[in-house]
Amino acid sequence: MDTFVDSSWYYARFTAPRATTPTDPAEAEYWMNVDQYIGGIEHAILHLLYSRFFARAMVRTGHLPESASEPFDALFTQGMVTHEIYETRDAKGRAVYHLPEDVENGHLKATGEEVRVIPSAKMSKSKKNVVDPVAIVDSFGADTARWFVLSDSPPERDVEWTSAGAEATFKHLSRVWSLCDRIAAMPDGAPGDADTELLRAMHRAIADVTKSIENFAFNKAIAELYAFTNTLSKSTASGAAQKAAMRTLAQLMAPMVPHLAEDVWAHQGGRGLVAQAPWPEADPAMLVRDTIVLPIQINGKRRSEIEVAADATREEVEKRALADDAVIKALAGGAPRKLIVVPGRIVNVVI
Numbered sequence: 001m002d003t004f005v006d007s008s009w010y011y012a013r014f015t016a017p018r019a020t021t022p023t024d025p026a027e028a029e030y031w032m033n034v035d036q037y038i039g040g041i042e043h044a045i046l047h048l049l050y051s052r053f054f055a056r057a058m059v060r061t062g063h064l065p066e067s068a069s070e071p072f073d074a075l076f077t078q079g080m081v082t083h084e085i086y087e088t089r090d091a092k093g094r095a096v097y098h099l100p101e102d103v104e105n106g107h108l109k110a111t112g113e114e115v116r117v118i119p120s121a122k123m124s125k126s127k128k129n130v131v132d133p134v135a136i137v138d139s140f141g142a143d144t145a146r147w148f149v150l151s152d153s154p155p156e157r158d159v160e161w162t163s164a165g166a167e168a169t170f171k172h173l174s175r176v177w178s179l180c181d182r183i184a185a186m187p188d189g190a191p192g193d194a195d196t197e198l199l200r201a202m203h204r205a206i207a208d209v210t211k212s213i214e215n216f217a218f219n220k221a222i223a224e225l226y227a228f229t230n231t232l233s234k235s236t237a238s239g240a241a242q243k244a245a246m247r248t249l250a251q252l253m254a255p256m257v258p259h260l261a262e263d264v265w266a267h268q269g270g271r272g273l274v275a276q277a278p279w280p281e282a283d284p285a286m287l288v289r290d291t292i293v294l295p296i297q298i299n300g301k302r303r304s305e306i307e308v309a310a311d312a313t314r315e316e317v318e319k320r321a322l323a324d325d326a327v328i329k330a331l332a333g334g335a336p337r338k339l340i341v342v343p344g345r346i347v348n349v350v351i
Contacts, residue, residue, distance in 0.1 A: 007047060008054040011071060012064055023063045032064065037072040044077055076216055079158040083129040085118035097128040101135075120160045131161050140170040143257035147173065150256055151222040172226070173260055176249070179233055180264045183246050186239030194237040201231045202245045203286035209252045210282070218256070225253055243268050248280050296321055298330045298349045306347070314341050321347045 009022075015031040016024035039047060055071040058064040064071075086098040088108070098108060098115060107114050123130045136145040148169040153159045205228035212221035232245050247268045254261035254274050265274035289310050294317065296304040304326035308317055318339055321327055327336075327349055338350035 004047075004050055008050040009058065011051070012055070012058060012068070021063075023058070025062070025065070028063070028068065029065045032068040032071065034072045036074045036076065038076045038078060040080060041077050044075065048072070048075070076156070078155050079153075080122040081131075081161050082120040082122055082158055083131055083161045084120050085127045085129045086115045087118060088113055088115050097126070099128050100131055122158075123161075131163075136163060136166045140166055141259070143260045144170045144173060147222065147256050150218040152219065154219055155216055172229075173257060175233075176229060176253075176264070177260065179229070180246055180250075180267055183232075183239070183242045184267050186242060188240035188243075189238035191238050191241065194235060195241040198232070198235045198237040198241050198245055200286050200289075201228060202248050203282045205252060206248065206280045207282035207287055210279070213255065221252075222256065225249070225256075228252075250274050251277060251280050292344060294321075294345070294347050296324060296327060296347045296349065298327065299351055300348075303327075303330065310344075314343070317341050317343075317347060321349065 011034050012023050012028060012032070016027040019027070037044070037048070051071060055064060056069055059066055059069050083100060086100065086103045088096045088098065090096050102109055103115055106117060121127070121129065133145045133149070136148065144166060148166050151169070152165075205224055208224045209221045209228075212218070212224060228249060232242065232249065235242055235245070237245075247265060247270050250261045250264040250268065250270065251274055253264075258275065261274050265277070270277065291307050292310050293305050293307050295302050296306060298304075304324050306317075306320045306324055308320055312320075318341060321339065321341075322331075322336075330349070330351060334351070336349050336351055338348070340348040340350070342348070
């Protein structure tokens with residue numbers, strides 16, 4: 001039968017793939033509904049229409065429970081990957097399309113013929129504006145390709161494909177491995193204040209990366225992993241604390257770079273496979289900040305910032321703000337017309 005027929009009820013068949021009937025009512029009752037549906041905008045519109053029709057028909061014919069009349073609980077629509085289109089004309093004036101790898105600096109590599117560059121559009125085999133990431137995989141490995149693609153933009157947006165930046169991604173992942181190698185060779189040492197600082201950063205990373213992944217904000221998760229890697233590379237904590245942080249980094253990176261994560265995990269003495277290790281959980285007590293940074297705006301423009309205790313009073317914040325060098329310089333011995341403190345957010349100085 002047509003593939004659209006198969007794909008319109010496969011989710012129901014998956015609840016009992018070896019049943020001799022289309023579904024097993026008890027298994028369908030247990031497994032349905034589908035928790036999360038992910039698809040491109042065009043595919044999702046048509047496929048959801050057919051699938052919902054089939055689900056209602058299967059409910060009426062006794063193959064699905066009434067609760068599965070709407071078979072999908074949540075929908076996430078991913079963006080399109082776009083690319084420029086390269087076109088020349090044949091002897092009869094008909095359009096001839098060329099693959100991106102056959103074009104360089106606006107000309108065909110083989111003949112030097114100039115090509116017409118059409119603005120980016122969704123990738124299409126007929127227009128040949130498709131890109132195979134195999135070149136990145138061959139040069140830098142599958143982990144680099146995966147990290148690079150996920151870090152580019154939010155998955156719900158269209159993104160114009162470019163391979164620029166893959167090398168920078170590879171350098172970062174190489175840096176992670178070098179950092180892992182250095183930390184693995186460290187003695188455990190005695191704990192100190194730097195251990196607590198690193199531990200707080202680790203738990204913030206766990207909380208932020210977990211939240212970003214759950215919200216499909218993979219690019220944000222990767223940005224947070226960059227930040228945590230930088231923090232770890234500069235840490236003066238004990239070897240034991242850095243090793244624990246490195247193992248956590250491997251766990252948080254595993255969904256994006258599973259091969260590197262397994263190597264880091266093993267190199268740091270992790271048990272079994274990182275893919276089978278429980279996902280780390282953030283300790284709420286470690287997420288409470290002792291101090292906060294407040295930006296200072298002077299006449300609406302950010303000019304400085306101050307670090308104050310998280311529980312500082314308004315009077316203490318005002319005193320610190322007025323003692324800031326940028327504020328002193330702007331006031332030139334005078335007094336502000338207004339001093340507005342938004343607790344935990346910002347200080348506005350109006351001259």
